[in-house]
Amino acid sequence: MTSPLGLYIHWPYCARICPYCDFNVYRARGAESAPLVAAMLADLKAWRERLGPRRLVSLHFGGGTPSLMEPEDIARIIAAADDLFGLVAGAEIGLEANPMEVARFAGIKAAGVERLSIGIQALNDHDLNVLGRDHGRAAAIKAVETAQSLFERVSADFIYARPGQSLRDWQGEWQEALSWGLGHYSCYQLTYEPGTAFTKKAERGAIVPADDDLTADMFTLTQDLGAAHGLAAYEISNHARGDDQRSRHNQLYWTGADWIGIGPGAHSRWGRPLYGGRQGASAVLTPGGYIKGPSQTFEAVTALEDAQERILMGLRLKEGLNRASLRAATGHDVDPEALARFIAQKLLIDQDETVRLTPQGRLYADRLAMELAPAGD
Ligand code: SF4
Known part of the structure; x- marks a missing residue:
C-alpha cells in the first residue's frame, strides 16, 4: 500500500528576521520572486519524474513568510501540483500567513488556499515588540477576523514562555484566543536555539528566559484550558476542534508518511525501510543556490534512523x-x-x-x- 503523499513549499523570505527564529529565512529586500518560482516549478516536475504517478493529499506553503508570495504564484504552484501529480478530492491546501499581509488574504483564498494559519504569537504590543514582530495587537485581531470571514479552516499560532511573561498573562491571552472560536491553535514554547539573537541576548543577561517550572505550568495550563474549550491537544503543541480541523499535512510528518519539498532548504522523505527503502532529500539552502541548481541532494534513510524519527514524532x-x-x-x-x-x-x-x-x-x-x-x- 502506498503511503499518502504531501507537498511542502518553502518560501524563504520574511519582511524582517525575528530574533528567536532559526528557520532557513532571508530578508525579502525586494527579492525577485520570478526565478525562485520558476526553480520551484522545475523542481516539482523533477519530483514527478522521480516518484512516478502519485496523488497529493496535501499542499503546505510554509517559510519564511509565504503570505508575501504573489497570489498568482501560489495559484501557479497549486495548478502545477494538480497537473503533475493530481490532488485527491478535498486535499488540504494550507498557507502560513503574517497578520501584516491581511490585504492579500482574499487573493490567497482565490488562488486556491483553503486553510490559513496566522502567526499571531502574542496579543499585546509589548510582547510582540520583544519578539521582533512587525504587527501589533490590533493587526493580529484584524487578521483573525478577516481570515474567519474568508476561510473555513483557520489556525492561530502562539508563542508562550516569553521573557517576563507571567502565568496569569498567558492565561488571559490564551483565554482570549480561545474565545475567537477558531478550529485550530498551535501553541509553542519559546525556545532559545543556538546562534539566534535571543540566545545571544540571554547569554549576556539582556533577557531572562522563563524558568523550567513556570514553563511547565504554562504548558499544563495550555493543555487544560484548550481541553476545557473542546480543543484537546492532538499533538503536543497543536489543538483542534475535532478531527476535520487537524492539520492533515503536519500529520504526514508525525506519522512517518511520505512528503516532498520544494523551495530552499525543504526536506523530503518517502518509502519505507522494509519495502524498498526510505529515501530522503534536502534542497539547497540559499535561494541563489537553489535557483542555480541542482536543487536537491539525496540520501538513503536507514531503518534505524527512520525508527528514531518515527518515535520522536x-x-x-x-x-x-x-x-x-x-x-x-x-x-x-x-x-x-x-x-x-x-x-x-x-x-x-x-x-x-x-x-x-x-x-x-x-x-x-x-x-x-x-x-x-x-x-x-
Ligand atoms: S516571520 Fe516566522 S519565519 Fe520569518 S523570521 Fe519571523 S519567525 Fe522566522
Whole structure:
C-alpha cells in the first residue's frame, strides 16, 4: 500500500528576521520572486519524474513568510501540483500567513488556499515588540477576523514562555484566543536555539528566559484550558476542534508518511525501510543556490534512523505510537528497558501495543523519545 503523499513549499523570505527564529529565512529586500518560482516549478516536475504517478493529499506553503508570495504564484504552484501529480478530492491546501499581509488574504483564498494559519504569537504590543514582530495587537485581531470571514479552516499560532511573561498573562491571552472560536491553535514554547539573537541576548543577561517550572505550568495550563474549550491537544503543541480541523499535512510528518519539498532548504522523505527503502532529500539552502541548481541532494534513510524519527514524532500524538506499525515499517521497536522505566514512573502507558504519553510525560516528550529510540550498532 502506498503511503499518502504531501507537498511542502518553502518560501524563504520574511519582511524582517525575528530574533528567536532559526528557520532557513532571508530578508525579502525586494527579492525577485520570478526565478525562485520558476526553480520551484522545475523542481516539482523533477519530483514527478522521480516518484512516478502519485496523488497529493496535501499542499503546505510554509517559510519564511509565504503570505508575501504573489497570489498568482501560489495559484501557479497549486495548478502545477494538480497537473503533475493530481490532488485527491478535498486535499488540504494550507498557507502560513503574517497578520501584516491581511490585504492579500482574499487573493490567497482565490488562488486556491483553503486553510490559513496566522502567526499571531502574542496579543499585546509589548510582547510582540520583544519578539521582533512587525504587527501589533490590533493587526493580529484584524487578521483573525478577516481570515474567519474568508476561510473555513483557520489556525492561530502562539508563542508562550516569553521573557517576563507571567502565568496569569498567558492565561488571559490564551483565554482570549480561545474565545475567537477558531478550529485550530498551535501553541509553542519559546525556545532559545543556538546562534539566534535571543540566545545571544540571554547569554549576556539582556533577557531572562522563563524558568523550567513556570514553563511547565504554562504548558499544563495550555493543555487544560484548550481541553476545557473542546480543543484537546492532538499533538503536543497543536489543538483542534475535532478531527476535520487537524492539520492533515503536519500529520504526514508525525506519522512517518511520505512528503516532498520544494523551495530552499525543504526536506523530503518517502518509502519505507522494509519495502524498498526510505529515501530522503534536502534542497539547497540559499535561494541563489537553489535557483542555480541542482536543487536537491539525496540520501538513503536507514531503518534505524527512520525508527528514531518515527518515535520522536509519533510519541507527540494523542493517539501515540503504534509499536506494531513501527516494527512493520522499520524492523525496530522501542527500547524495552526505557519503556518499562517510563511506565513505572507513570510518564507513559503501553496499551494494545500503543505507547502514549501521560499528562506528566508530555512535559518531557523529547527526552523520553530519545531514550526510547533504539541505539545504533
Ligand atoms: S516571520 Fe516566522 S519565519 Fe520569518 S523570521 Fe519571523 S519567525 Fe522566522
